[in-house]
Amino acid sequence: MERIDSSWDNPKSSFLRYDAKGTTSGRIDTEEKFCYSVETQIKESFCQVEDGLMALLAKCLESDSKNAVSILSGYIDHFQSVESEDVGWGCGWRNIQMLSSHLLKQRQEAREVLYGGSGFVPDIASLQRWLEIAWERGFDTHGSNDFDQKIYGKRNWIGTTECAALFRSFGLRARIVDFCGKDIILDKTAGKMKAMQVYGPMDKFLLKGDSKILDAASSSNGSRTHFSIPFGNIKGDQVLIEWVWNYFSDNNPIQYGNQRVVFSGKPPLYFQHDGHSRTIIGIQVQHQINGTQHYKLLILDPASKTRALEKSLKDKVGWQKLIKRGVHTLKKDQYQLCFIEPGIASDEELEKLKTLHSIRLEF
Numbered sequence: 001m002e003r004i005d006s007s008w009d010n011p012k013s014s015f016l017r018y019d020a021k022g023t024t025s026g027r028i029d030t031e032e033k034f035c036y037s038v039e040t041q042i043k044e045s046f047c048q049v050e051d052g053l054m055a056l057l058a059k060c061l062e063s064d065s066k067n068a069v070s071i072l073s074g075y076i077d078h079f080q081s082v083e084s085e086d087v088g089w090g091c092g093w094r095n096i097q098m099l100s101s102h103l104l105k106q107r108q109e110a111r112e113v114l115y116g117g118s119g120f121v122p123d124i125a126s127l128q129r130w131l132e133i134a135w136e137r138g139f140d141t142h143g144s145n146d147f148d149q150k151i152y153g154k155r156n157w158i159g160t161t162e163c164a165a166l167f168r169s170f171g172l173r174a175r176i177v178d179f180c181g182k183d184i185i186l187d188k189t190a191g192k193m194k195a196m197q198v199y200g201p202m203d204k205f206l207l208k209g210d211s212k213i214l215d216a217a218s219s220s221n222g223s224r225t226h227f228s229i230p231f232g233n234i235k236g237d238q239v240l241i242e243w244v245w246n247y248f249s250d251n252n253p254i255q256y257g258n259q260r261v262v263f264s265g266k267p268p269l270y271f272q273h274d275g276h277s278r279t280i281i282g283i284q285v286q287h288q289i290n291g292t293q294h295y296k297l298l299i300l301d302p303a304s305k306t307r308a309l310e311k312s313l314k315d316k317v318g319w320q321k322l323i324k325r326g327v328h329t330l331k332k333d334q335y336q337l338c339f340i341e342p343g344i345a346s347d348e349e350l351e352k353l354k355t356l357h358s359i360r361l362e363f
Contacts, residue, residue: 071263100122110170168345173340248266268280
């Protein structure tokens with residue numbers, strides 16, 4: 001697959017051709033980089049699933065337990081990590097691609113602004129350029145310092161905040177939710193969250209704040225704020241599960257009748273924990289005879305092979321192991337989600353989106 005060889009900071013970069021067109025500095029401005037990225041970005045190649053991935057999953061869920069109800073997001077394409085390209089570091093980018101495939105297909109307003117209105121999902125190298133542009137425009141400048149404002153051509157792990165910054169730079173209302181225990185403490189002097197044995201692209205730069213100062217905080221530049229909501233003695237995994245259920249159900253009661261699969265139309269969720277990230281595409285609840293409810297997240301993993309996933313869904317054999325994740329698997333001390341609200345921000349709201357906020361749900 002074709003790759004772009006030039007770098008914005010390479011003296012031989014084709015970006016310097018703009019100097020001959022009237023710019024006098026050795027560097028081009030952000031607007032020119034934006035236009036150049038629109039023209040040169042490369043469409044990501046991926047395995048197309050015949051009949052659609054979500055349609056196949058819906059059929060499997062409909063033939064699942066008669067006491068179960070599943071809520072799914074809408075259309076999505078699966079983007080797998082490729083051995084020769086990004087295995088071991090590219091999961092964050094692959095999840096951004098999966099979210100992008102949904103937004104481009106199901107939200108017209110997003111399709112018009114994402115990636116310059118290209119209408120397709122860019123490859124990782126192109127996404128890296130878009131993230132650098134977001135940083136240069138002032139989106140999450142604090143977090144960009146961790147990468148020295150440069151990500152193109154690198155194999156750095158990225159996380160939820162990079163996902164949010166990238167989408168926000170196009171005016172999308174990307175929000176972050178943190179789920180963590182009270183033992184995850186904040187070092188206010190360093191502006192970092194401290195946790196035991198955290199390996200991977202967990203966000204370490206969300207500053208804890210009071211929800212009463214939300215408006216004031218949102219106008220500050222280059223910082224992040226954290227808003228805590230304690231959940232008392234509720235188990236951490238239940239806090240996460242309840243939030244995901246309410247998100248996909250839109251806080252509306254689901255009627256448990258003959259309809260076993262409901263499409264919510266909500267975008268998938270970027271799902272981060274230490275060392276890996278995945279995409280939540282829905283949730284299932286199963287009603288037990290004793291009156292209890294068992295929940296399972298429905299997840300797409302960039303580490304899965306698309307063809308194997310497609311075959312398991314078509315054959316209705318082994319798909320549960322690839323997609324379903326029970327509450328008992330949520331054993332990490334900290335999780336983050338990124339979700340996209342409807343609409344496109346502009347003017348004052350867009351300026352406020354440059355500062356990343358997080359709702360912190362403690363358990």
